[in-house]
Amino acid sequence: MKQKPTKDGLKIFTTFEQDCLICKQSSTQLICGYCKEDLTLFELAAYEYNLMVVPKVKKGLTKASFSHLVALGDYQWPLSKLLTGLKFSAYIPNAKALATLFVEHCIKENSPLPQLIIPIPLHKNRYLQRKYNQSIELAKHINKLTNIPLNTSIMYRHKATHAQTNLSAAKRRQNLKHAFKISINNNLMQYQHVALFDDVITTGTTMNYAYNTLKAAYPHLEIDIWCICLTLENR
Template sequence: MWDFSRLSLVKTQLCLLCRQSSEVLICDFCTRDLLLFDCKSYDYNLLNWPKVRRGLKQLNAENVLALADYQWPLSRLLTGLKFSKKIMHANALAKLFVTHALGDLHPRPQAIIPVPLHPKRYQTRKYNQSVELGKCISALTGIELISGMLTRHKATQTQTSLSSNQRKANVKNAFSLHSAIKYQHIAILDDVITTGATVEAIYQLIRRQYPEIRIDIWSICLTLEH
Protein backbone atom coordinates (compact mmCIF):
# COMPACT_ATOMS: atom_id res chain seq x y z
CA MET A 1 0.00 0.00 0.00
CA TRP A 2 1.33 3.45 -0.93
CA ASP A 3 2.36 5.82 1.85
CA PHE A 4 1.17 9.09 0.30
CA SER A 5 2.41 11.09 3.31
CA ARG A 6 5.99 10.56 2.12
CA LEU A 7 5.51 11.73 -1.46
CA SER A 8 5.91 15.41 -0.55
CA LEU A 9 9.37 14.69 0.83
CA VAL A 10 10.68 13.44 -2.51
CA LYS A 11 12.50 16.22 -4.37
CA THR A 12 13.00 15.96 -8.11
CA GLN A 13 16.02 17.78 -9.54
CA LEU A 14 15.47 19.38 -12.92
CA CYS A 15 18.01 20.08 -15.63
CA LEU A 16 18.77 23.80 -15.64
CA LEU A 17 18.29 23.95 -19.41
CA CYS A 18 15.53 21.57 -20.51
CA ARG A 19 13.78 21.41 -17.10
CA GLN A 20 13.39 17.65 -17.34
CA SER A 21 14.12 15.35 -14.41
CA SER A 22 17.87 14.85 -14.11
CA GLU A 23 20.45 13.45 -11.71
CA VAL A 24 22.85 16.28 -12.63
CA LEU A 25 22.43 20.04 -13.03
CA ILE A 26 22.73 19.87 -16.82
CA CYS A 27 21.56 16.57 -18.26
CA ASP A 28 23.60 14.52 -20.71
CA PHE A 29 21.24 15.35 -23.58
CA CYS A 30 21.65 19.12 -23.10
CA THR A 31 25.39 18.79 -22.55
CA ARG A 32 25.76 17.01 -25.89
CA ASP A 33 23.81 19.83 -27.59
CA LEU A 34 26.07 22.58 -26.23
CA LEU A 35 28.51 24.15 -28.70
CA LEU A 36 31.64 23.97 -26.56
CA PHE A 37 35.17 24.85 -27.62
CA ASP A 38 37.44 21.92 -28.39
CA CYS A 39 40.25 23.17 -26.14
CA LYS A 40 42.25 19.96 -26.46
CA SER A 41 42.61 20.41 -30.23
CA TYR A 42 44.22 23.83 -29.59
CA ASP A 43 46.63 22.39 -27.01
CA TYR A 44 44.56 23.92 -24.20
CA ASN A 45 45.29 27.44 -25.44
CA LEU A 46 42.57 29.16 -27.47
CA LEU A 47 45.05 31.78 -28.69
CA ASN A 48 46.17 29.06 -31.11
CA TRP A 49 42.77 29.58 -32.77
CA PRO A 50 43.03 32.58 -35.17
CA LYS A 51 39.41 33.58 -34.54
CA VAL A 52 40.08 34.01 -30.82
CA ARG A 53 43.42 35.73 -31.32
CA ARG A 54 41.80 38.28 -33.65
CA GLY A 55 39.13 39.03 -31.06
CA LEU A 56 41.62 39.46 -28.20
CA LYS A 57 44.08 41.84 -29.85
CA GLN A 58 44.45 43.85 -26.63
CA LEU A 59 45.43 40.82 -24.60
CA ASN A 60 49.13 40.10 -24.15
CA ALA A 61 48.74 36.92 -22.12
CA GLU A 62 50.21 33.74 -23.56
CA ASN A 63 47.42 31.33 -22.62
CA VAL A 64 43.61 31.62 -22.71
CA LEU A 65 41.03 28.98 -21.83
CA ALA A 66 37.26 29.29 -22.05
CA LEU A 67 34.30 26.96 -22.27
CA ALA A 68 32.27 28.40 -25.15
CA ASP A 69 31.07 31.38 -27.11
CA TYR A 70 28.78 33.76 -25.22
CA GLN A 71 25.50 32.53 -26.67
CA TRP A 72 22.31 30.94 -25.41
CA PRO A 73 21.92 28.83 -23.32
CA LEU A 74 25.17 29.45 -21.42
CA SER A 75 24.57 33.20 -21.64
CA ARG A 76 21.30 32.70 -19.75
CA LEU A 77 23.06 30.73 -17.02
CA LEU A 78 25.69 33.46 -16.66
CA THR A 79 23.07 36.21 -16.56
CA GLY A 80 21.17 34.34 -13.87
CA LEU A 81 24.34 33.99 -11.83
CA LYS A 82 25.48 37.57 -12.33
CA PHE A 83 22.23 39.42 -11.68
CA SER A 84 20.01 36.99 -9.77
CA LYS A 85 22.55 35.19 -7.57
CA LYS A 86 21.64 31.76 -8.90
CA ILE A 87 24.62 30.02 -7.33
CA MET A 88 23.48 26.67 -8.71
CA HIS A 89 24.39 28.08 -12.14
CA ALA A 90 27.97 28.59 -10.93
CA ASN A 91 28.13 24.92 -9.94
CA ALA A 92 26.90 23.79 -13.34
CA LEU A 93 29.18 26.12 -15.31
CA ALA A 94 32.23 25.22 -13.22
CA LYS A 95 31.62 21.50 -13.77
CA LEU A 96 31.42 22.08 -17.54
CA PHE A 97 34.56 24.24 -17.47
CA VAL A 98 36.63 21.69 -15.55
CA THR A 99 35.45 18.78 -17.69
CA HIS A 100 35.49 20.35 -21.15
CA ALA A 101 37.95 23.28 -20.94
CA LEU A 102 40.58 22.11 -18.45
CA GLY A 103 40.31 18.46 -19.40
CA ASP A 104 43.69 16.81 -18.81
CA LEU A 105 45.62 20.10 -18.87
CA HIS A 106 49.00 19.73 -17.17
CA PRO A 107 50.46 21.52 -15.37
CA ARG A 108 47.51 23.37 -13.95
CA PRO A 109 47.84 26.73 -12.18
CA GLN A 110 48.56 26.71 -8.48
CA ALA A 111 46.02 29.45 -7.71
CA ILE A 112 42.93 31.11 -9.16
CA ILE A 113 42.51 34.89 -8.85
CA PRO A 114 38.96 36.05 -9.70
CA VAL A 115 38.35 39.48 -11.21
CA PRO A 116 37.17 41.67 -8.29
CA LEU A 117 34.17 44.01 -8.16
CA HIS A 118 34.34 47.59 -6.95
CA PRO A 119 33.13 47.79 -3.31
CA LYS A 120 30.06 49.86 -4.28
CA ARG A 121 28.97 47.28 -6.83
CA TYR A 122 29.64 44.50 -4.35
CA GLN A 123 27.48 46.26 -1.75
CA THR A 124 24.65 46.34 -4.27
CA ARG A 125 24.91 42.70 -5.39
CA LYS A 126 26.28 41.19 -2.15
CA TYR A 127 28.36 38.70 -4.15
CA ASN A 128 30.87 38.46 -7.00
CA GLN A 129 29.99 36.05 -9.79
CA SER A 130 33.65 35.41 -10.63
CA VAL A 131 34.36 34.49 -7.01
CA GLU A 132 31.40 32.09 -6.97
CA LEU A 133 32.67 30.43 -10.16
CA GLY A 134 36.17 30.29 -8.66
CA LYS A 135 34.88 28.60 -5.50
CA CYS A 136 33.27 25.86 -7.53
CA ILE A 137 36.28 25.33 -9.81
CA SER A 138 38.55 25.25 -6.76
CA ALA A 139 36.34 22.64 -5.08
CA LEU A 140 36.42 20.45 -8.19
CA THR A 141 40.16 20.73 -8.89
CA GLY A 142 41.84 21.45 -5.56
CA ILE A 143 43.40 24.62 -7.01
CA GLU A 144 43.57 27.33 -4.36
CA LEU A 145 41.22 30.30 -4.74
CA ILE A 146 42.61 33.69 -3.70
CA SER A 147 40.05 36.48 -3.70
CA GLY A 148 41.53 39.07 -1.35
CA MET A 149 44.90 40.09 -2.77
CA LEU A 150 43.45 42.05 -5.69
CA THR A 151 40.99 44.95 -5.37
CA ARG A 152 39.14 47.19 -7.79
CA HIS A 153 39.53 50.72 -6.43
CA LYS A 154 38.17 52.57 -9.49
CA ALA A 155 34.40 52.55 -10.00
CA THR A 156 34.41 51.86 -13.72
CA GLN A 157 31.55 52.36 -16.14
CA THR A 158 29.73 49.22 -17.27
CA GLN A 159 31.67 47.88 -20.23
CA THR A 160 28.77 46.51 -22.28
CA SER A 161 28.18 49.52 -24.52
CA LEU A 162 31.82 50.65 -24.80
CA SER A 163 34.12 50.28 -27.77
CA SER A 164 37.38 48.38 -27.54
CA ASN A 165 39.45 51.51 -26.89
CA GLN A 166 36.89 52.85 -24.42
CA ARG A 167 37.01 49.59 -22.50
CA LYS A 168 40.79 49.81 -22.26
CA ALA A 169 40.65 53.40 -20.96
CA ASN A 170 37.81 52.51 -18.60
CA VAL A 171 39.84 49.91 -16.66
CA LYS A 172 43.20 51.71 -16.79
CA ASN A 173 44.65 51.87 -13.26
CA ALA A 174 41.44 50.35 -11.91
CA PHE A 175 43.08 47.56 -9.86
CA SER A 176 45.54 47.29 -6.97
CA LEU A 177 47.60 44.38 -5.69
CA HIS A 178 47.78 44.26 -1.90
CA SER A 179 49.82 41.19 -1.01
CA ALA A 180 52.69 39.16 -2.36
CA ILE A 181 52.08 36.37 -4.85
CA LYS A 182 53.93 33.25 -3.75
CA TYR A 183 53.06 31.13 -6.78
CA GLN A 184 54.85 30.49 -10.06
CA HIS A 185 51.68 29.79 -12.06
CA ILE A 186 48.29 31.47 -11.60
CA ALA A 187 45.02 31.88 -13.50
CA ILE A 188 42.97 35.08 -13.69
CA LEU A 189 39.27 34.14 -13.82
CA ASP A 190 36.45 36.23 -15.33
CA ASP A 191 32.92 35.16 -16.18
CA VAL A 192 32.86 36.63 -19.72
CA ILE A 193 35.64 38.15 -21.83
CA THR A 194 34.80 40.40 -24.76
CA THR A 195 37.88 42.38 -25.80
CA GLY A 196 40.06 41.27 -22.90
CA ALA A 197 40.55 44.82 -21.57
CA THR A 198 39.72 43.96 -17.95
CA VAL A 199 41.88 40.86 -17.66
CA GLU A 200 44.65 42.64 -19.58
CA ALA A 201 44.72 45.41 -16.96
CA ILE A 202 45.10 42.80 -14.21
CA TYR A 203 47.63 40.83 -16.25
CA GLN A 204 49.85 43.91 -16.71
CA LEU A 205 49.55 44.89 -13.05
CA ILE A 206 50.81 41.49 -11.91
CA ARG A 207 53.37 41.19 -14.71
CA ARG A 208 55.03 44.49 -13.73
CA GLN A 209 55.66 43.26 -10.19
CA TYR A 210 56.21 39.58 -10.95
CA PRO A 211 57.64 39.22 -14.46
CA GLU A 212 58.52 35.55 -13.99
CA ILE A 213 55.06 34.31 -13.03
CA ARG A 214 53.12 32.35 -15.62
CA ILE A 215 49.67 33.95 -15.93
CA ASP A 216 46.82 32.11 -17.64
CA ILE A 217 43.47 33.70 -18.47
CA TRP A 218 40.33 31.68 -17.76
CA SER A 219 36.74 32.53 -18.62
CA ILE A 220 33.47 30.68 -18.93
CA CYS A 221 32.63 32.41 -22.21
CA LEU A 222 34.30 34.55 -24.86
CA THR A 223 32.39 36.96 -27.06
CA LEU A 224 33.59 35.86 -30.48
CA GLU A 225 33.19 37.81 -33.69
CA HIS A 226 30.12 36.76 -35.67
Protein backbone atom coordinates in the same frame (compact mmCIF):
# COMPACT_ATOMS: atom_id res chain seq x y z
CA MET B 1 18.83 12.29 -1.52
CA LYS B 2 15.14 11.41 -1.22
CA GLN B 3 13.79 9.16 1.52
CA LYS B 4 11.33 6.57 0.25
CA PRO B 5 9.19 4.63 2.81
CA THR B 6 8.84 0.86 2.43
CA LYS B 7 6.00 -1.47 3.56
CA ASP B 8 7.79 -2.39 6.79
CA GLY B 9 8.20 1.27 7.74
CA LEU B 10 11.90 1.49 6.94
CA LYS B 11 13.25 4.26 4.76
CA ILE B 12 15.64 3.82 1.88
CA PHE B 13 17.56 6.52 0.05
CA THR B 14 17.00 7.06 -3.65
CA THR B 15 18.94 9.20 -6.09
CA PHE B 16 18.23 12.89 -5.71
CA GLU B 17 16.41 14.35 -8.69
CA GLN B 18 15.91 17.95 -9.73
CA ASP B 19 15.07 19.90 -12.84
CA CYS B 20 17.80 20.24 -15.45
CA LEU B 21 18.80 23.91 -15.54
CA ILE B 22 18.41 23.98 -19.32
CA CYS B 23 15.52 21.72 -20.39
CA LYS B 24 13.74 21.69 -16.99
CA GLN B 25 13.23 17.91 -17.18
CA SER B 26 13.88 15.69 -14.16
CA SER B 27 17.58 14.92 -13.83
CA THR B 28 20.15 13.60 -11.39
CA GLN B 29 22.53 16.33 -12.59
CA LEU B 30 22.26 20.10 -12.79
CA ILE B 31 22.59 19.75 -16.57
CA CYS B 32 21.19 16.48 -17.90
CA GLY B 33 23.11 14.21 -20.25
CA TYR B 34 20.94 15.10 -23.24
CA CYS B 35 21.56 18.84 -22.83
CA LYS B 36 25.29 18.25 -22.31
CA GLU B 37 25.44 16.41 -25.62
CA ASP B 38 23.73 19.35 -27.35
CA LEU B 39 26.16 21.98 -26.03
CA THR B 40 28.45 23.64 -28.57
CA LEU B 41 31.79 24.03 -26.79
CA PHE B 42 35.25 24.99 -28.01
CA GLU B 43 37.35 22.09 -29.25
CA LEU B 44 40.19 22.83 -26.85
CA ALA B 45 42.03 19.57 -27.44
CA ALA B 46 42.47 20.54 -31.09
CA TYR B 47 44.25 23.74 -29.99
CA GLU B 48 46.42 22.22 -27.24
CA TYR B 49 44.15 23.83 -24.65
CA ASN B 50 45.09 27.36 -25.69
CA LEU B 51 42.60 29.47 -27.67
CA MET B 52 45.21 32.15 -28.33
CA VAL B 53 46.56 30.00 -31.17
CA VAL B 54 43.18 30.28 -32.95
CA PRO B 55 43.47 33.07 -35.57
CA LYS B 56 39.91 34.35 -35.01
CA VAL B 57 40.43 34.57 -31.27
CA LYS B 58 43.82 36.23 -31.70
CA LYS B 59 42.22 38.77 -34.04
CA GLY B 60 39.48 39.49 -31.51
CA LEU B 61 42.06 40.07 -28.78
CA THR B 62 44.56 42.21 -30.68
CA LYS B 63 45.54 44.23 -27.58
CA ALA B 64 46.02 41.21 -25.34
CA SER B 65 49.32 40.86 -23.50
CA PHE B 66 48.53 37.34 -22.32
CA SER B 67 49.37 34.30 -24.41
CA HIS B 68 47.39 31.47 -22.81
CA LEU B 69 43.57 31.37 -22.72
CA VAL B 70 40.95 28.70 -22.14
CA ALA B 71 37.18 29.16 -22.27
CA LEU B 72 34.17 26.89 -22.34
CA GLY B 73 32.33 28.31 -25.37
CA ASP B 74 30.82 31.29 -27.14
CA TYR B 75 28.51 33.58 -25.22
CA GLN B 76 25.32 32.13 -26.65
CA TRP B 77 22.34 30.14 -25.39
CA PRO B 78 22.30 28.17 -23.14
CA LEU B 79 25.63 29.24 -21.59
CA SER B 80 24.59 32.89 -21.82
CA LYS B 81 21.31 32.14 -20.06
CA LEU B 82 23.09 30.36 -17.21
CA LEU B 83 25.55 33.25 -16.82
CA THR B 84 22.90 35.98 -16.83
CA GLY B 85 20.85 34.00 -14.31
CA LEU B 86 23.91 33.88 -12.06
CA LYS B 87 24.98 37.48 -12.61
CA PHE B 88 21.64 39.29 -12.38
CA SER B 89 19.44 36.89 -10.41
CA ALA B 90 22.08 35.40 -8.09
CA TYR B 91 20.98 31.88 -9.05
CA ILE B 92 23.93 30.06 -7.50
CA PRO B 93 23.19 26.53 -8.88
CA ASN B 94 24.19 27.95 -12.27
CA ALA B 95 27.68 28.60 -10.88
CA LYS B 96 28.10 24.97 -9.87
CA ALA B 97 26.83 23.74 -13.25
CA LEU B 98 29.11 26.03 -15.25
CA ALA B 99 32.12 25.30 -13.05
CA THR B 100 31.56 21.57 -13.50
CA LEU B 101 31.46 21.98 -17.28
CA PHE B 102 34.60 24.13 -17.15
CA VAL B 103 36.57 21.54 -15.16
CA GLU B 104 35.37 18.67 -17.35
CA HIS B 105 36.09 20.45 -20.64
CA CYS B 106 38.81 23.06 -20.06
CA ILE B 107 41.33 21.40 -17.76
CA LYS B 108 43.65 18.99 -19.51
CA GLU B 109 44.28 15.74 -17.69
CA ASN B 110 47.80 15.05 -16.44
CA SER B 111 48.99 18.59 -17.20
CA PRO B 112 50.49 21.06 -14.71
CA LEU B 113 47.71 23.05 -13.05
CA PRO B 114 47.93 26.61 -11.77
CA GLN B 115 48.80 26.78 -8.10
CA LEU B 116 46.25 29.51 -7.42
CA ILE B 117 43.01 30.92 -8.87
CA ILE B 118 42.59 34.72 -8.73
CA PRO B 119 39.08 35.92 -9.70
CA ILE B 120 38.70 39.35 -11.31
CA PRO B 121 37.49 41.64 -8.49
CA LEU B 122 34.57 44.05 -8.45
CA HIS B 123 34.91 47.53 -7.03
CA LYS B 124 33.57 47.71 -3.48
CA ASN B 125 30.68 49.96 -4.56
CA ARG B 126 29.57 47.47 -7.23
CA TYR B 127 29.94 44.63 -4.74
CA LEU B 128 27.73 46.43 -2.21
CA GLN B 129 25.04 46.80 -4.88
CA ARG B 130 25.11 43.15 -6.02
CA LYS B 131 26.11 41.57 -2.67
CA TYR B 132 28.27 39.02 -4.49
CA ASN B 133 30.77 38.60 -7.34
CA GLN B 134 29.69 36.04 -9.94
CA SER B 135 33.31 35.29 -10.90
CA ILE B 136 34.11 34.43 -7.29
CA GLU B 137 31.06 32.14 -7.08
CA LEU B 138 32.22 30.29 -10.20
CA ALA B 139 35.81 30.10 -8.94
CA LYS B 140 34.64 28.72 -5.58
CA HIS B 141 33.14 25.70 -7.33
CA ILE B 142 36.22 25.23 -9.54
CA ASN B 143 38.24 25.25 -6.33
CA LYS B 144 36.03 22.53 -4.81
CA LEU B 145 36.29 20.36 -7.91
CA THR B 146 40.06 20.72 -8.46
CA ASN B 147 41.45 21.60 -5.02
CA ILE B 148 43.33 24.51 -6.61
CA PRO B 149 43.47 27.20 -3.90
CA LEU B 150 41.41 30.35 -4.39
CA ASN B 151 42.47 33.82 -3.25
CA THR B 152 40.11 36.79 -3.51
CA SER B 153 42.27 39.33 -1.67
CA ILE B 154 45.44 39.51 -3.79
CA MET B 155 44.02 41.97 -6.33
CA TYR B 156 41.46 44.70 -5.80
CA ARG B 157 39.70 47.28 -7.91
CA HIS B 158 40.53 50.68 -6.48
CA LYS B 159 38.86 52.68 -9.29
CA ALA B 160 35.06 52.67 -9.65
CA THR B 161 34.61 52.16 -13.39
CA HIS B 162 31.53 52.57 -15.55
CA ALA B 163 29.75 49.45 -16.82
CA GLN B 164 31.65 48.13 -19.83
CA THR B 165 28.70 46.72 -21.78
CA ASN B 166 27.94 49.67 -24.06
CA LEU B 167 31.43 51.14 -24.33
CA SER B 168 33.69 50.99 -27.38
CA ALA B 169 37.03 49.19 -27.13
CA ALA B 170 38.89 52.52 -26.83
CA LYS B 171 36.55 53.78 -24.10
CA ARG B 172 36.85 50.46 -22.26
CA ARG B 173 40.62 50.89 -22.15
CA GLN B 174 40.33 54.44 -20.83
CA ASN B 175 37.68 53.33 -18.33
CA LEU B 176 39.92 50.62 -16.89
CA LYS B 177 43.24 52.48 -16.89
CA HIS B 178 44.85 52.07 -13.45
CA ALA B 179 41.71 50.28 -12.19
CA PHE B 180 43.52 47.39 -10.47
CA LYS B 181 45.96 47.29 -7.59
CA ILE B 182 47.85 44.47 -5.86
CA SER B 183 47.40 44.11 -2.11
CA ILE B 184 50.55 44.82 -0.12
CA ASN B 185 50.18 41.80 2.14
CA ASN B 186 50.14 38.81 -0.20
CA ASN B 187 52.19 35.66 -0.68
CA LEU B 188 52.53 35.59 -4.46
CA MET B 189 56.30 35.20 -4.36
CA GLN B 190 55.83 31.57 -3.34
CA TYR B 191 53.86 30.80 -6.53
CA GLN B 192 55.13 30.26 -10.06
CA HIS B 193 51.87 29.56 -11.92
CA VAL B 194 48.44 31.17 -11.38
CA ALA B 195 45.14 31.54 -13.23
CA LEU B 196 43.22 34.81 -13.60
CA PHE B 197 39.52 33.98 -13.84
CA ASP B 198 36.47 35.89 -15.11
CA ASP B 199 33.02 34.90 -16.27
CA VAL B 200 33.05 36.50 -19.77
CA ILE B 201 35.70 38.08 -22.00
CA THR B 202 34.47 40.50 -24.67
CA THR B 203 37.28 42.80 -25.85
CA GLY B 204 39.72 41.42 -23.30
CA THR B 205 40.29 44.90 -21.86
CA THR B 206 39.40 44.06 -18.25
CA MET B 207 41.43 40.88 -18.25
CA ASN B 208 44.35 42.55 -19.98
CA TYR B 209 44.62 45.32 -17.37
CA ALA B 210 44.39 42.77 -14.58
CA TYR B 211 47.04 40.61 -16.25
CA ASN B 212 49.41 43.54 -16.83
CA THR B 213 48.99 44.73 -13.24
CA LEU B 214 49.84 41.29 -11.90
CA LYS B 215 52.70 40.72 -14.33
CA ALA B 216 54.27 44.12 -13.58
CA ALA B 217 54.32 43.35 -9.86
CA TYR B 218 55.46 39.72 -10.26
CA PRO B 219 57.30 39.23 -13.59
CA HIS B 220 58.23 35.66 -12.69
CA LEU B 221 54.61 34.46 -12.70
CA GLU B 222 53.21 32.23 -15.41
CA ILE B 223 49.64 33.51 -15.76
CA ASP B 224 46.86 31.54 -17.48
CA ILE B 225 43.60 33.24 -18.42
CA TRP B 226 40.44 31.29 -17.65
CA CYS B 227 36.86 32.26 -18.45
CA ILE B 228 33.50 30.63 -19.08
CA CYS B 229 32.56 32.41 -22.31
CA LEU B 230 34.03 34.52 -25.08
CA THR B 231 31.97 37.10 -26.94
CA LEU B 232 34.61 38.78 -29.06
CA GLU B 233 33.50 41.70 -31.22
CA ASN B 234 36.01 41.13 -34.01
CA ARG B 235 35.64 37.38 -34.44
